[in-house]
Amino acid sequence: xxxxxxxLEDAVLDVSGESAGETGLDSxxxxxxxxxxxxxxxxxxxxxxxxxxxxxxxxxxPDGRVVYLDGYAGPGRYEDGTPGSPALIxxxxxxxxxxxxxxxxxxxxxxxxxxxxxxxxxxxQRKGVSAHALKGKVEIHLEQVLERAKGAPLxxxxxxxxxxxxxxxxxxxxxxxxxxxxxxxxxxxLLNFNANAxxxxxxxxxxxxxxxxxxxxxxxxxxxxxGPWWRDEFRNSADNVEAVRRITNEFAKRVGKxxxxxxxxxxxxxxxxxxxxxxxxxxxxxxxxxxxxxxxVSLAQVEWRRALLPPPENGMLFSAADTFDEEEQQREKExxxxxxxxxQKLQRDIGSFKIDDHLPQVMSGVLGEARQKHIRAAVKELYxxxxxxxxxxxxxxxxxxxxx
Numbered sequence: 001x002x003x004x005x006x007x008l009e010d011a012v013l014d015v016s017g018e019s020a021g022e023t024g025l026d027s028x029x030x031x032x033x034x035x036x037x038x039x040x041x042x043x044x045x046x047x048x049x050x051x052x053x054x055x056x057x058x059x060x061x062p063d064g065r066v067v068y069l070d071g072y073a074g075p076g077r078y079e080d081g082t083p084g085s086p087a088l089i090x091x092x093x094x095x096x097x098x099x100x101x102x103x104x105x106x107x108x109x110x111x112x113x114x115x116x117x118x119x120x121x122x123x124x125q126r127k128g129v130s131a132h133a134l135k136g137k138v139e140i141h142l143e144q145v146l147e148r149a150k151g152a153p154l155x156x157x158x159x160x161x162x163x164x165x166x167x168x169x170x171x172x173x174x175x176x177x178x179x180x181x182x183x184x185x186x187x188x189x190l191l192n193f194n195a196n197a198x199x200x201x202x203x204x205x206x207x208x209x210x211x212x213x214x215x216x217x218x219x220x221x222x223x224x225x226x227g228p229w230w231r232d233e234f235r236n237s238a239d240n241v242e243a244v245r246r247i248t249n250e251f252a253k254r255v256g257k258x259x260x261x262x263x264x265x266x267x268x269x270x271x272x273x274x275x276x277x278x279x280x281x282x283x284x285x286x287x288x289x290x291x292x293x294x295x296x297v298s299l300a301q302v303e304w305r306r307a308l309l310p311p312p313e314n315g316m317l318f319s320a321a322d323t324f325d326e327e328e329q330q331r332e333k334e335x336x337x338x339x340x341x342x343x344q345k346l347q348r349d350i351g352s353f354k355i356d357d358h359l360p361q362v363m364s365g366v367l368g369e370a371r372q373k374h375i376r377a378a379v380k381e382l383y384x385x386x387x388x389x390x391x392x393x394x395x396x397x398x399x400x401x402x403x404x
Contacts, residue, residue: 040307041268042159042280043088044300045190045293050102050155051092052292053188057153058100060183065101067149068093069156071138071165073106075116085157086117090124090131097128103152104131105145107138139169146177153186154178162197167226167255175259175283188289193251193279195244197221202234202243225251226258241275248279261285266297266368290359291372291397298371302328335370339363339378343401344387356397372396 054066068089076086083091086106093102106121108114114135121133134141138158142165146154156174158164165174170189178187201221204214222228230247237243252263266280282293306324342364346353355362355375363370379392379399389402 039084041300041304043083043085044303045280045296046085046157047088047092048296048299049293050089051096052296053155053186053289054096054100054102054153056288056292057183057186061152062184063101064099065103065152067145067152067154068102068104069138069145069149069154070104070106071142071156071158072160073108073113073117073133075108075113076106076120077116085159087120090120090129093129093131094124094127101130103148104129105134105141105148106132107134107136107141109135109137111135138165142169142173146173149178151184153184154188156187156189158189159192160194162194163220163224164192164194166223168223171226171255171258175261186286186289188285189281189283191281191283193248193281195248195276195278198230198234198244198247199240202230202240202247205231205234226254244276248281252281252283255281255283259283259285262290264290264293264297264368287356287359294359294363294368295371297368301369331369332374335366335374336377336381338366339370339375340382343378343382347388347401347403352400352402354397355399355401375399 050068054068058064058066070086070089073086074084076084076090078084086104089102089104093104096102104121104124106117108117114133118133118135121131124131134145154174158170170191174189175187178185198221201217204218207214218231221230225247229250233246233250234243237246248265252265255261256263261283262285264282266282267276268278268280284290284293305328309324339362342362346358346361360367362375366374375396376392376399379388379390379401382388383391390399392399
């Protein structure tokens with residue numbers, strides 16, 4: 001996939017959850033006492049995606065080496081012992097060590113959290129995992145990590161508690177230093193774009209009060225967005241909801257255009273009826289990445305929905321968990337119906353086509369929810385009904401949909 005493929009850039013995967021990121025807390029905050037719902041989502045995505053990514057692109061790299069960067073790592077584990085993203089990734093690195101070398105770099109600026117992180121990384125090193133704990137801001141270590149990543153695929157997870165790396169660091173340093181799009185040059189980023197920070201900082205624009213730090217905060221937002229363009233977007237929006245949506249879209253498009261990547265946006269809310277707390281923005285230069293990421297998000301959302309189930313109450317004959325599997329099956333049936341409808345529309349509009357060439361259209365309305373198995377199910381149903389000559393057997397991406 002290259003920058004000319006804009007089909008995925010506007011795809012929005014709406015989910016909901018909870019996070020420390022939207023509160024502005026640092027990594028030594030009480031948030032790290034226990035795992036929250038949105039952490040289940042983020043960690044599920046990482047767990048479902050990093051290994052397939054490393055497995056696929058690592059085959060083209062010397063010694064099967066793939067570099068993983070976590071720029072805002074935190075302590076690595078929650079105080080109750082639940083794995084954070086570093087612990088999860090280190091476990092995955094150990095699991096695939098026989099066929100891939102996942103070279104991990106974890107950056108953390110808070111002293112207490114760094115101490116816990118360093119201990120965790122030391123344990124992994126003694127088990128033979130290639131891992132490094134770096135103290136300070138990610139910008140300080142970025143050049144060093146990118147130098148070590150030369151000749152190897154790179155996946156960067158940037159999940160700050162507010163404004164993260166600058167637009168220049170994102171586009172010129174990380175992506176700009178890596179010109180290829182496939183194999184050992186593959187570069188992908190999962191970035192937290194904080195909607196609450198946009199709302200809070202944008203509010204300064206409408207305030208006539210001049211207080212210490214106001215200009216510095218606005219300039220920090222300029223640096224994160226790649227210029228002051230976001231100010232007009234905020235001022236020209238009808239409300240905060242529109243402002244966040246417009247600024248997030250424009251930011252993703254600007255990054256994509258600058259680095260030749262497509263992007264997906266995963267909207268995360270505290271509850272389904274709440275405003276967006278933040279977006280997880282995923283950037284990739286290759287269609288393979290988009291397919292793998294879609295599978296990971298879909299599977300992670302199942303974990304997330306399960307994590308939101310209320311605990312059973314004493315004396316209750318039934319609990320929400322009792323009907324969870326049945327509800328998931330109903331969701332899947334609805335996804336298959338939607339995909340069938342999308343395929344038939346494509347048949348009417350363009351005739352014969354290959355699934356791989358029309359991912360956003362085939363998955364319209366269920367992108368990030370459904371998976372490849374649901375595409376296959378839809379194709380097989382259409383085949384049994386005599387509405388296509390494709391029987392749904394084989395690699396889903398290579399299936400060519402024809403008329404009856």
